Amino acid sequence: MDRPARPLLVSELRVRNTAYDVSLSRSLFTWKRRAPSPVYHPFRPSVCHSVPVSEIISVREEEQDSHRPNDDDDGSWKKIREGEGKDCRQAFTVSYVERCRQHRWRCAEVTFTCPDRSLCQNWVSSVREQLATFTSRPKCLLVYINPHGGKRQGKRIYQQKVAPLFAQASIITHVIVTEHANHARDHLRTCTELKLVDGVVCVGGDGMFSEIVHGLVWRTQLDGGIDLNCPDEELSPCSLRIGIIPAGSTDCICFATVGTNDPVTSALHIIVGDSQPMDVCSVHHNNTFLRYSISLLGYGFYGDVLTDSERKRWMGPARYELSGLKMFLTHHYYEGTVSYLPAKGIVGTPRDAARCRTNCVVCQHNGQKMSERAMKYEPDETSECEDDGEWRTIRGKFLAINAASMSCACPRSPKGLSPAAHLADGTTDLILVRKCSRFSFLRHLLRHTNKDDQFDLNFVEVHRVVRFRFAPRHCQSDSDLELDLPESSKRQIFSQICRDHPACGCAPAYSSWNCDGEILTHTAIDVRVHCRLIKLFARGIEEAQMFEELGNPCSV
Numbered sequence: 247m248d249r250p251a252r253p254l255l256v257s258e259l260r261v262r263n264t265a266y267d268v269s270l271s272r273s274l275f276t277w278k279r280r281a282p283s284p285v286y287h288p289f290r291p292s293v294c295h296s297v298p299v300s301e302i303i304s305v306r307e308e309e310q311d312s313h314r315p316n317d318d319d320d321g322s323w324k325k326i327r328e329g330e331g332k333d334c335r336q337a338f339t340v341s342y343v344e345r346c347r348q349h350r351w352r353c354a355e356v357t358f359t360c361p362d363r364s365l366c367q368n369w370v371s372s373v374r375e376q377l378a379t380f381t382s383r384p385k386c387l388l389v390y391i392n393p394h395g396g397k398r399q400g401k402r403i404y405q406q407k408v409a410p411l412f413a414q415a416s417i418i419t420h421v422i423v424t425e426h427a428n429h430a431r432d433h434l435r436t437c438t439e440l441k442l443v444d445g446v447v448c449v450g451g452d453g454m455f456s457e458i459v460h461g462l463v464w465r466t467q468l469d470g471g472i473d474l475n476c477p478d479e480e481l482s483p484c485s486l487r488i489g490i491i492p493a494g495s496t497d498c499i500c501f502a503t504v505g506t507n508d509p510v511t512s513a514l515h516i517i518v519g520d521s522q523p524m525d526v527c528s529v530h531h532n533n534t535f536l537r538y539s540i541s542l543l544g545y546g547f548y549g550d551v552l553t554d555s556e557r558k559r560w561m562g563p564a565r566y567e568l569s570g571l572k573m574f575l576t577h578h579y580y581e582g583t584v585s586y587l588p589a590k591g592i593v594g595t596p597r598d599a600a601r602c603r604t605n606c607v608v609c610q611h612n613g614q615k616m617s618e619r620a621m622k623y624e625p626d627e628t629s630e631c632e633d634d635g636e637w638r639t640i641r642g643k644f645l646a647i648n649a650a651s652m653s654c655a656c657p658r659s660p661k662g663l664s665p666a667a668h669l670a671d672g673t674t675d676l677i678l679v680r681k682c683s684r685f686s687f688l689r690h691l692l693r694h695t696n697k698d699d700q701f702d703l704n705f706v707e708v709h710r711v712v713r714f715r716f717a718p719r720h721c722q723s724d725s726d727l728e729l730d731l732p733e734s735s736k737r738q739i740f741s742q743i744c745r746d747h748p749a750c751g752c753a754p755a756y757s758s759w760n761c762d763g764e765i766l767t768h769t770a771i772d773v774r775v776h777c778r779l780i781k782l783f784a785r786g787i788e789e790a791q792m793f794e795e796l797g798n799p800c801s802v
């Protein structure tokens with residue numbers, strides 16, 4: 247058992263009108279009611295509170311004030327509100343993280359009254375000294391606000407909920423309200439003050455986050471002299487962390503890394519200096535860089551849903567449901583060749599029951615393996631697929647080809663596309679849904695929302711991979727598949743497809759790739775996972791048990 251850390255400071259102080267033994271060690275700040283009541287009181291609330299020092303937001307000495315404690319104080323500890331019941335002549339207030347339900351964090355406060363001023367100052371400086379030892383806490387942040395994201399509340403959310411917390415934690419901010427799409431990305435590419443900040447904060451949705459990632463990754467590679475167009479190049483990890491204040495209509499990345507879409511929770515994770523590495527996929531076509539993907543690359547069903555929903559933007563978020571239904575009924579399949587490099591020598595599979603959570607051991611183990619580059623890929627002899635050295639190739643007709651670099655869980659789909667995918671293990675889960683009946687496909691889709699395994703179907707296969715390529719049929723020489731094909735070629739392609747779809751008039755030969763909500767301009771792509779390329783101000787989703795323990799201070 248760990249020995250309790252040696253206290254640095256211990257005093258008898260008062261919280262409201264009650265005496266507490268207050269102690270500070272390097273790791274814990276604790277206050278414990280001094281004299282237990284001799285009278286048995288079954289409903290008396292907890293009398294001992296502990297907060298990890300790493301989760302203290304700030305400490306401040308209270309202004310001179312003659313306000314006296316409430317006479318009707320029953321001696322029980324209550325959450326103290328500003329200015330309520332404090333004897334502020336020698337008082338200091340500690341603000342700290344308090345856990346609420348569903349992974350939400352709040353900023354709670356408790357005010358201690360000291361018998362003399364010098365003791366009060368000693369407490370304030372001692373707590374501050376300990377906070378200063380946390381070098382991972384940001385001191386200066388560059389903040390980009392998308393005023394048009396989601397319900398257009400980005401500015402209000404930042405000003406009302408986030409800026410006061412940053413000010414309380416003495417974080418200096420440089421705020422930029424974006425004026426057009428790609429403003430943040432382009433600013434990051436050229437910004438000269440990037441070396442002066444400790445992180446970048448994105449106030450917006452997944453689209454805005456993607457912009458920031460593109461700007462930051464691009465800038466880091468440029469500074470390191472790395473050729474972005476070469477898929478074989480090892481990319482340099484970005485040193486600056488990214489914080490996400492959710493203010494978009496889709497905030498999947500925030501949900502997957504924090505466990506909730508709540509601006510205050512995200513702001514507190516930034517303040518305490520959390521760090522969550524994340525894998526990023528680079529997508530290339532013919533040795534030309536196209537985009538980075540952090541969550542989902544989807545061809546077939548998810549590509550078609552995005553393409554169709556883009557035409558219905560005027561409908562708002564309802565467009566996704568409508569396009570989803572339409573594409574399900576349309577039931578297009580697409581022919582092509584998928585080649586992939588399986589991830590070998592790693593722990594974990596896409597069918598695991600365990601989930602990626604805070605301090606994930608799978609991410610730690612596999613991340614280490616990847617960075618050592620000690621992986622050797624051996625062909626799996628049990629596979630029925632064609633092997634080409636380390637690469638495996640599958641040709642077929644697919645309703646959907648998805649690469650999930652994280653679970654892709656969101657409030658609408660709490661399990662996500664690949665529930666056991668990991669944020670930082672250097673792999674992506676390649677999910678192939680072969681041509682099947684509408685009813686079978688519906689069964690697969692419904693399993694994303696219930697307890698059944700969505701991969702336990704004979705037309706679905708899933709592989710944990712480090713790299714993959716896709717070439718649609720009729721385009722397997724990796725030639726350009728842009729829609730500006732000559733009319734004669736289009737007719738030739740469509741006539742082939744119409745033979746395969748006798749019921750429909752003219753089914754398309756190609757779908758599009760949905761790359762984190764953006765449509766790619768090419769269908770033949772080469773995708774590589776870059777292990778831990780970026781870091782977020784987050785810690786992954788905390789286990790419910792950890793949440794309960796830290797939410798119940800006496801058990802710390």
Ligand SMILES: Nc1ncnc2c1ncn2[C@@H]1O[C@H](COP(=O)(O)OP(=O)(O)OP(=O)(O)O)[C@@H](O)[C@H]1O
Pocket residue numbers: 391392393394395396397423424425426427428429449450451452453454455457493494495496497763
């Ligand atoms: N000032 C701006 N004006 C218009 N577009 C902007 C501006 N700033 C950023 N954008 C773009 O808006 C897009 C959507 O932003 P964001 O992700 O914040 O909101 P969203 O509502 O979740 O969007 P969506 O669900 O459509 O992806 C981003 O791709 C970003 O490039």
